[in-house]
Amino acid sequence: MTYCVGILVEDGLVMIADTRTNAGLDDISTFRKLHLFEVPGERVMALASAGNLSLTQSVVAMLAEGVEDPETGTRETLYEAPTMFRAAQLIGRAIRRVRAIEREGFEAAQLRFEVSFLFGGQIGDGPMRLYMVYSAGNFIACTQDAPFLQIGEHKYGKPILDRAVTFRTEIYDALKVGLISIDSTMRSNLGVGLPIDLVVVRRGTARTEVVHRIEAGEPYFHDLRERWSAALRAAHRAIPRPPYGPPSSS
Amino acid sequence: MTYCVGILVEDGLVMIADTRTNAGLDDISTFRKLHLFEVPGERVMALASAGNLSLTQSVVAMLAEGVEDPETGTRETLYEAPTMFRAAQLIGRAIRRVRAIEREGFEAAQLRFEVSFLFGGQIGDGPMRLYMVYSAGNFIACTQDAPFLQIGEHKYGKPILDRAVTFRTEIYDALKVGLISIDSTMRSNLGVGLPIDLVVVRRGTARTEVVHRIEAGEPYFHDLRERWSAALRAAHRAIPRPPYGPPSSS
Numbered sequence: 001m002t003y004c005v006g007i008l009v010e011d012g013l014v015m016i017a018d019t020r021t022n023a024g025l026d027d028i029s030t031f032r033k034l035h036l037f038e039v040p041g042e043r044v045m046a047l048a049s050a051g052n053l054s055l056t057q058s059v060v061a062m063l064a065e066g067v068e069d070p071e072t073g074t075r076e077t078l079y080e081a082p083t084m085f086r087a088a089q090l091i092g093r094a095i096r097r098v099r100a101i102e103r104e105g106f107e108a109a110q111l112r113f114e115v116s117f118l119f120g121g122q123i124g125d126g127p128m129r130l131y132m133v134y135s136a137g138n139f140i141a142c143t144q145d146a147p148f149l150q151i152g153e154h155k156y157g158k159p160i161l162d163r164a165v166t167f168r169t170e171i172y173d174a175l176k177v178g179l180i181s182i183d184s185t186m187r188s189n190l191g192v193g194l195p196i197d198l199v200v201v202r203r204g205t206a207r208t209e210v211v212h213r214i215e216a217g218e219p220y221f222h223d224l225r226e227r228w229s230a231a232l233r234a235a236h237r238a239i240p241r242p243p244y245g246p247p248s249s250s
Numbered sequence: 251m252t253y254c255v256g257i258l259v260e261d262g263l264v265m266i267a268d269t270r271t272n273a274g275l276d277d278i279s280t281f282r283k284l285h286l287f288e289v290p291g292e293r294v295m296a297l298a299s300a301g302n303l304s305l306t307q308s309v310v311a312m313l314a315e316g317v318e319d320p321e322t323g324t325r326e327t328l329y330e331a332p333t334m335f336r337a338a339q340l341i342g343r344a345i346r347r348v349r350a351i352e353r354e355g356f357e358a359a360q361l362r363f364e365v366s367f368l369f370g371g372q373i374g375d376g377p378m379r380l381y382m383v384y385s386a387g388n389f390i391a392c393t394q395d396a397p398f399l400q401i402g403e404h405k406y407g408k409p410i411l412d413r414a415v416t417f418r419t420e421i422y423d424a425l426k427v428g429l430i431s432i433d434s435t436m437r438s439n440l441g442v443g444l445p446i447d448l449v450v451v452r453r454g455t456a457r458t459e460v461v462h463r464i465e466a467g468e469p470y471f472h473d474l475r476e477r478w479s480a481a482l483r484a485a486h487r488a489i490p491r492p493p494y495g496p497p498s499s500s
Binding site for chain 1: 328403405406408409410412413414422423425426427429430434437438448450459460462470473476477478479481482483484485486488489490492493494495496
């Protein structure tokens with residue numbers, strides 16, 4: 001399993017991804033799922049992936065080496081896309097190219113072609129964007145009304161995002177809430193695990209401000225997990241018991 | 251969608267179920283999904299259902315009217331089961347009977363036969379039990395190590411249960427945490443909604459202690475939702491910002 005979350009606030013973009021990959025519960029490995037494409041000051045793009053690892057790696061490799069345009073025969077990489085919208089279209093095209101290559105083998109093996117991506121960043125002084133790209137190559141953009149997108153095992157970590165993130169949330173607070181969302185997922189699903197990769201991009205800078213990997217035992221993340229657990233326990237203790245019981249219990 | 255949770259603690263049993271049923275997002279109705287079978291002092295059983303409503307209603311009706319034993323031809327209801335284990339087996343048999351009746355029509359319509367049940371209670375001075383019964387009619391019992399079971403849209407509400415419920419949790423605290431779990435699910439998934447049905451059974455009494463329906467606007471549940479939202483906001487605010495940013499941001 002995988003869990004990745006992207007948050008697009010007024011200040012900029014946060015993307016966080018776990019690194020656990022499993023082919024069955026007895027075959028668990030660590031793979032990077034958060035990929036950066038950066039020319040500092042000119043463009044910065046981050047791509048997080050979920051789904052079949054062989055497919056997502058092929059898409060990422062194709063985006064770095066160049067996706068062929070079937071009409072002109074030319075190849076285009078993410079470094080040449082003029083806008084984030086065109087870059088997201090290029091990812092869609094890469095997904096369709098990989099599908100065309102793998103379809104026969106996948107059908108023979110009765111494997112499902114399942115991939116999804118979060119793609120965020122900014123090119124030049126164009127708009128900062130965060131997209132979710134689906135298996136079919138189509139995509140949606142994150143809006144101010146719901147300033148986050150998730151892929152993979154997303155349900156466990158959604159309640160805290162729903163409650164705590166708005167477009168006005170400060171960017172490092174958004175990062176913190178994203179890490180709490182990751183923690184909630186890890187706590188309830190063993191298929192999502194450390195290390196955690198994260199990137200922070202401030203709007204208008206076209207460069208990464210933070211690129212960091214949280215390894216097991218890192219003091220800040222350990223402290224966040226402890227504090228969050230303690231806070232949740234305190235929070236539900238502070239709520240009165242339901243008034244439905246017999247007089248002696250309420 | 252549906253969300254039901256059962257919690258089996260030292261003091262007894264809590265079961266909570268929402269009532270929302272939808273056939274597409276534009277056709278949403280309220281149906282009871284929490285059913286009681288009670289002879290106070292002699293036996294008390296609660297059955298919560300998820301899945302196709304026509305199937306779960308048929309199973310519940312059959313359990314009340316009597317499930318035919320294919321070998322002897324006699325009919326048995328939940329009121330005659332001598333133990334909770336035998337009662338759970340009877341539910342399994344009812345599911346298989348409904349499947350036999352509906353299979354042809356479901357296959358023709360390419361519908362999936364999907365049902366699941368939480369079944370808890372106590373018969374006489376036998377052990378109090380909480381089971382999850384699957385579409386195939388097989389079932390598992392709740393244990394002290396993880397004293398809750400969920401059916402339906404279970405992921406949003408699992409993190410709080412994982413953190414806050416143990417076998418030693420007081421029964422009305424368990425009810426409170428269950429309601430928080432329901433709230434987390436309703437907040438993130440519109441397919442789960444009010445009213446909420448709940449039942450509390452104290453161990454060794456063989457009778458319901460509380461049977462209650464929470465309607466929209468009920469003051470306690472409204473207050474619980476407000477307090478929980480406020481507590482979550484306060485909880486994440488109390489956690490320091492990540493130390494990864496540039497000095498000015500940390």
